[in-house]
Amino acid sequence: MLTTRPRGTNDILPGEVEKWRYLEDQMRRICREYGYSEIRTPIFEHTELFLRGVGDTTDIVEKEMYTFIDRGNRSVTLRPENTAPVVRAYLEDKLYALPQPVKLYYIGPMFRYDRPQAGRFRQFHQFGVEVFGSDDPAIDAEVMAMSMDFYRRLGLHNLELHVNSVGCPQCRPVLIQKLQEYFRPHLEELCKNCRERFEKNPLRILDCKEPRCGDIGIAAPTTVDCLCSNCSDHFNEVKKNLELMDIAYQEDRRLVRGLDYYTHTAFEIVAPDIGAQSSVGGGGRYNGLVEICGGPPIPGIGFALGIERIILAMQRQNLSFGDAGGTDVFIVTANQAAAGEAVRLLFKIRSAGISADKDYMNRSLKAQMKYAGKAGAGYTVIIGEDELKQGTALVRNMGLGQQESVPLGEVVNFLKEQGLGN
C-alpha cells in the first residue's frame, strides 16, 4: 500500500504530462478567444452545496461522493463536478455585480467514487465553462459551438453532437405526467431501476440502456412533445444558431442529463471509438440552479469535457500533441581536465535560453555521445585535450553527423546562428 496509489487515480509521468500541457494550452487559448476568464475554486466544498446543487436523488450524490467530516465537525466533499462550486463562487463573490453575462472557465480534478474502467477514474479532470446572466439561445449555441471548435482544433473527427431540450418548470410537470401515464401499464416490464425512476424521475426512463426499457419507451412521449411555447421557441432558436455556424448536430429526443439542475438545452458529445465511456463532453442550461443555491433567478449554461477521455480519443485517432521539446545541446567531455570548462560553458548556453545538459554519470566519451543521441540532442559540444589547448570546442550537428571547431567564447553565438534559443 505504501507504494501504490489509491484506486482510480493516476500519476501523470514525463512523456504523458506534455500531452496535458498541450491540451491545457489549447483550452486557455480558445477561452481567451471566446471571451472566458479562468476561475479556480476549492477542491472541496461543504457537502450541502452538492446535495442542493447537483440533486440529492442523483447517482453522483447518492453513491459517488467522497464525503468526510473534518476536524471542525463539518461535512465536506471533494467536488464531483464544478458547476455548483462555480455558482457558489458567483454568489459568494458577488460576480453578478459585474457586467453580464459573466463567462468563466475552469480546468481541474474532480472526484467520484466509481468503479474504474476505460475512460473512468476516481480522480479525473474536467475542462468546463459556465455562462451566467443570459438566456439568449445564441449563448447556448455558442457554448456548443465552442466545444465542437475545441475538438476540431485538436484534430478529432467522427464526434457526434447530440442536442435536446428537457423543458422548464412550466412544461416539465406536464411531461412527467404524460410519461407516467404512458409507462404505468408497463410498470411490471420495466427494469428495477426504471421502476424506481417512475416515481422519482420518469425522464430518466427515456435514456435507460436496458433494451426492454428502450423497446417499451419507443413510442413514449418525449421532451419535445411537451415543451411549452417558451421552451419550444428557445430550442428552435438554439438550433437555428447552430446552423448559422454550420455546426453539425443531431436532435436526440431521448437525451436526458443525469444531474437535476438542467433546464431547456441539454447536449452531449460522443466519441464512438473510445469504449463504453464514450461521452467526451456534455452540458446544458441550468436556469434554476442559481436560485436553488440561494441566489436570485439568474440563468446559466455550461459544459464540461473529460480530459482523460479527450486524450484517449486523440490516441485512438493517432493525433499529435504538439512537439515534446527536449535537450538541444549536450556537452561532452573527453577527460577530467575539461570538466570545469563544461560547467562554465553549460551555464552560459543555458543563460542564453538554449536547453542544454551534460553528463553526471562519469561516462566515457563514447557513452556520452550515445546518451546525447538518445536524449535527442540536436548538437553536442565536445571538449577534450586538444580543444582545451586551443581554447576551442567541437560543435557537432548530430543530425548531419558534421562537426566544426569553434572558439570557446563563440560557442553560444554559433549555436544561436544555428537557430537555437529565442
Place this chain on the structure above:
RNA sequence: GUGGGUGUAGCUCAGGUGGUUAGAGCACCAGAUUGUGGCUCUGGGGGCCGUGGGUUCGAGUCCCAUCAUCCACCCCA
C-alpha cells in the same frame, strides 16, 4: 454496487498434467586495438513469481482469501 479477464525483470510476455540454479525480446550498463552517437556483435546487472494463508516430501504452477489492474454493467465527463 454487480459480473468476467489478468497479476512472473523497468516494459511486453514465455514458463504441457506441481520436481532441482525461473527464461526471452526490448530497455539499462560495459566492451568490440584506448577522442565520437544511431546499425551490428559480445558480455553484465537486475525477479519478495502481487500479498497472506492452505494442500504437498516439494508450489511460479493446485485451493482459499485479499489487494491491484483491465473490460463490461451501472453511471457519467
